[in-house]
Amino acid sequence: MPKVILVSQNPLPYHDIGSWTTMYKNYFEADNVLIDTIVCEEPKTRFKNVAYCIVPNTITTKLKKKLKKKPHQNYVDALLEHIKPNETYIIQIVDNFGFAEALYTNLLEQPNLRDQLYIQFFYHGYPPFLGNPRSRWFFEFIDEMVVLTQASYGAHKNYYTILPCLFSVLHNGIDNSKFYSLSVEKKLELKRKHSVENKTVFLWCAQDRPKKGLDVILKVWKQLIKKHSAIELWVVGAKRQKSIDRVRFFGKIPNDDLPEYYQTSDCYLFPTLCHEGFGMSLIEALHSGNYCIASALGGVPEVLQHGKLGTLIENPHFIEEWIAAIEAYLGSKENYLAPKIDCYTKEKWIEGMNSIINNSKQFIS
Structure with a gap:
């Protein structure tokens, strides 16, 4: 079975404010976690039910990034070193087009390695991010884009002339044990x-x-x-x-x-x-x-x-x-009577995430 790797530009758990980092925090605190590894810099604390592939953040790596003008190369190197021959992987990238482009460039030199990967890009904006001329490599490179709403998918579908990847929708979800209606x-x-x-x-x-x-x-x-x-x-x-x-x-x-x-x-x-x-x-x-x-x-x-x-x-x-x-x-x-809301919860988000992962596992062997 494919292993699932999340590439995060923020160390997880992330202790500052952030919507998607909060949702992943809720996810990794649940019991039914399907993500195997997080690629990120060393966090202050670690989740206990997932492995880590730590991205070095030393003075040396910072100088290399600055001199070579490759700000995402240390993440790419950490990811590729983690991948084993003859195994398959689902790679999750969150909102990081720069990392996607760096990974794309590196995999051009290793075309066989690309066959081991199913790449999911999670996009938390709404409108198309890349112009048409520049978008072709991106949508041919990724296997699936996960957006927040059906409307965002519609905006992409109507804008791009070439859109060869799959799409999924995953609504945001909040912790309704904290946010709830009072008597x-x-x-x-x-x-x-x-x-x-x-x-x-x-x-x-x-x-x-x-x-x-x-x-x-x-x-x-x-x-x-x-x-x-x-x-x-x-x-x-x-x-x-x-x-x-x-x-x-x-x-x-x-x-x-x-x-x-x-x-x-x-x-x-x-x-x-x-x-x-x-x-x-x-x-x-x-x-x-x-x-x-x-x-x-x-x-x-x-x-x-x-x-x-x-x-x-x-x-x-x-x-x-x-x-x-x-x-x-x-x-x-x-x-006015506040409606009972059974959508947009962390449980629904976890269920949706696992459904997306399980569906993608059938597309890579």
Whole structure:
């Protein structure tokens, strides 16, 4: 049977914030792990149910990378040294086009070795990454691309003139033992703790980049507070030192503390101005019982099941559409019952990952 190797540009477990590294952490903490080896730099701690192939990160290797201008060569060398003759392997690469290109270049010199490998590329963006002229080698080189949504596959299919590899879809999944909806009583306790028991709390949570749309929401907010007094906006992830009426800036919050902010709030705002691959915070909010209002860009409509799980803003660059959607929510929120979400969980992600691995095993002997 083929061995499964994950090539990670981050040491795993990874102790900083990251969506795909968190999902792999959930995976390797489960019982039914099908990945045999991780190729990465030495982590602070190791998962106990997987082998490691350590990529050296010494002064010598750093100098070699810089002088030879081959930043991924030490990963390629570590991987190829791990591969044994007459054995087959499934190679998982996550979002690292540079490593894929370096591996492709090395395997041109070892064509027989390529027959031992089934290469899966996991892509956590949404739109096509490579232009048509440059894409041909990539899609002829990999065997399968795994994307976050069916919509992303459609974007690739419609853009590229040559697309010879297989595709699979694996939705993101979160730990719903941390992110879950509270009872009315428990939610009221949290609201009292934060002195918002008589207010409707809106939440924005992201890194503070222009494409995340915070400035849009702040402009919307200035209009809303003219008409609505019992509302408050919580901003998590932005370090801005601004004083805005009924807006609280919390800065960066540790991952383990995030559920309380979702569970205290009532409505989650996801005003992305780019084609998001999926939106982890969106599903964290959904599982925490928030009503969600989000830009209809990228994979977001699929995540919200095309409006079944929230309101989609078709023209997110227009302030008026956000104001209308928020006011519609405020007018009907008393009748809102958070749906029971049985998708987008870590269990579903693990099940999907293992299904993709098992399916690929039949394609290489």
